[in-house]
Amino acid sequence: MASKSKLEFVLCIVVSLLLVSSAQTCSNYTFSSNTVFSSCSDLPYLQAHLHWNYISSTKRIQIAYRATQTSDGWIAWGINPTGTGMVGSQAIVALRHSKGSMTAYTTAITGYSPSMNPGTLSFPVSNISAEYSHNEMKIFAVIGPLSNGTVVNHVWQSGTSVSNDIPQMHSTSGTNVQSFGKLDFQSG
Numbered sequence: 684m685a686s687k688s689k690l691e692f693v694l695c696i697v698v699s700l701l702l703v704s705s706a707q708t709c710s711n712y713t714f715s716s717n718t719v720f721s722s723c724s725d726l727p728y729l730q731a732h733l734h735w736n737y738i739s740s741t742k743r744i745q746i747a748y749r750a751t752q753t754s755d756g757w758i759a760w761g762i763n764p765t766g767t768g769m770v771g772s773q774a775i776v777a778l779r780h781s782k783g784s785m786t787a788y789t790t791a792i793t794g795y796s797p798s799m800n801p802g803t804l805s806f807p808v809s810n811i812s813a814e815y816s817h818n819e820m821k822i823f824a825v826i827g828p829l830s831n832g833t834v835v836n837h838v839w840q841s842g843t844s845v846s847n848d849i850p851q852m853h854s855t856s857g858t859n860v861q862s863f864g865k866l867d868f869q870s871g
Contacts, residue, residue, distance in 0.1 A: 709734055712749075715816065720747060722871045728858035731839050733760065737868045742828035744868045745810075748839065749821040754779055756843045757850040758820045761792065762829070763836040764805055768863055770794060772838045773804040777813035777822045778845045786848075787813035787822050792838075799850045806830065833869035838862060 709723030709732040720734035730751035735744050748760035761774030772792040776799065780786040788801040789808050810825045829835065839862045842853035853859050 708732075714747065714821075715814070718747070720745070722868075724866065724871075726839055726862070726864070728862040729839060729841050731758075731760075731841075731862070733837075733839070733866070735868055737833065739869070742833075744826050744829075744833075745824075746826060747821060747823050748775070749819050750839065750841055751818055752815075752820040752841055753818070753843065754815055755845065756820070756841060757845055758822065759790075759838075759840045759850070760822055761838050762806070762826070763838060763863075764829075764831055767836045767865075769838055769840070773806065774838070774840075775808065775811060775822050775824055776850055777820050778848070778850055779815060781848050785813040785815050785820070787811045787824070796852075834865065834867045837864060837866050 709725050712723075712732065712734070721736050723732060723734040725732055732749050734747040737744050746760070748758070750758045752758050757776060757778040759774045759776040761772040763772040765771045769792050774790050774792055775787055776790055777785060777787040788811065789804045790797065790799055790802050791804060806827060806829050808824055808826050810823065812823045814821050840853055840859065842850050844851040
């Protein structure tokens with residue numbers, strides 16, 4: 684009888700782990716606003732996910748970027764219209780403001796020690812917002828139209844500290860330097 688109880692216990696643990704891991708994918712994620720995204724990608728690094736709707740009539744993209752993060756860290760997602768990797772990226776950053784609320788803004792990544800201060804991007808961005816829940820930070824925005832079409836080089840990042848409402852340097856090794864790729868908003 685003890686071995687049957689032990690087997691049931693192990694099965695319960697395995698099923699629980701499968702349910703938890705499957706809940707972290709993008710395809711079955713439900714946003715608090717009940718917004719539905721037609722496309723998504725579980726990004727390979729930094730426990731991050733990108734959701735989007737490509738609106739062909741306006742050539743704009745409604746995005747939601749979410750990543751596992753503590754409430755005192757920061758996340759960012761961006762497009763590099765001139766190359767691959769971080770330098771040259773046009774990013775949207777989210778963090779918890781010193782007044783307690785979540786904030787998101789745009790910033791251009793012009794070098795390896797960017798200011799991370801708010802600034803304008805080379806393409807339109809509107810409806811920017813951020814939220815924090817269930818150990819995840821989320822960025823919402825509408826981008827575009829993009830001058831280079833729907834295929835983009837994108838980057839994503841996270842860091843563990845914020846000072847005076849400015850994200851501080853992220854790790855410069857491991858998955859933090861691997862978080863970039865190519866994405867087609869139209870075909871997925």
